[in-house]
Amino acid sequence: MLNLLRRGAPGFETQSPAAAWAPPPDTIWIDLKSPTRDEELAVERALGVELPTPEEMAQLEPSSRLYQDNGATFMTATLLARSAEGPTTAPVTFVLVKGLLVTIRYEELRAFTVFAERAPQAEAGSGTAALLGLLDAIVERLAEILEETAEGVETASKTIFRQRAQDGGYQPLLAELARAQSVTSTTRTSLVSLARLLSFAALAREIAADPECGAHLKSLQSDVQSLTEHASFQSTHISFLLDAALGLINIEQNGIIKIFSVMAVIFMPPTLVASVYGMNFHHMPELSWTFGYPMALCVMVASALLPVLWFKHRGWF
Known part of the structure; x- marks a missing residue:
């Protein structure tokens, strides 16, 4: 699916590119969600770049995930997906090229939809502004997930130390803690990947030439570092609660x-x-x-x- 975000437009606009397709002049963001090969080729012809394949996006080497080629900056991060159903990670590629932001993803990510809906109000007038705004939305979403998980962990902590297990025993409690640990661990993985992306993004010509974008980028780096530390603490706390629950079961x-x-x-x-x-x-x-x-x-x-x-x-x- 090929989605476009145009300057001042409310949300995505889906297009079916033809052989001679070109993005409209007011386009600031091209979002390729589970794209077909024809859609990839149309974007490559229109922008004069070669987009990475899913296999290249999944590679762990920095040279395959963070690089510059033909005037474009390619950045791939591993982001949390399906946090409510069963947390997993999904590679997402961000490309800054010719004043546009291009994203390639193969999972439904809530932060993308949320940012696309609020971008007109934020007056995102360029691909660089769209990139920084989208990264803001992603970081906010990860912070929300950590906060929701922390509330569940706090409830589990009270159940363990202030009251006995109910008729269902400790099995539901252990399942909830295991899920919280999985979400927290996956969130931390996403934050670490984002930290690497943000460090490399400072090398992009569009960001390096704009002091305001550079300051925004440093703010994002600070937020990601704080959330990473919080995720590490929360993971340690969940491990302690799991050990405590198992100890009470043994008693x-x-x-x-x-x-x-x-x-x-x-x-x-x-x-x-x-x-x-x-x-x-x-x-x-x-x-x-x-x-x-x-x-x-x-x-x-x-x-x-x-x-x-x-x-x-x-x-x-």
């Missing part, structure tokens, strides 16, 4: 095993007495004794009470 299991162990010791002597008198040998004196049965019951009760009294004295029961 509960040990308590259950302790009860069964005590009950086994209590009932072992009566079982022994009952087994002895259940052998029914002919020459057992108590078999013909009138008080043999009551005596056996009293011995069983006494043998059960003695371990109980001993455990209470030792503080084990």
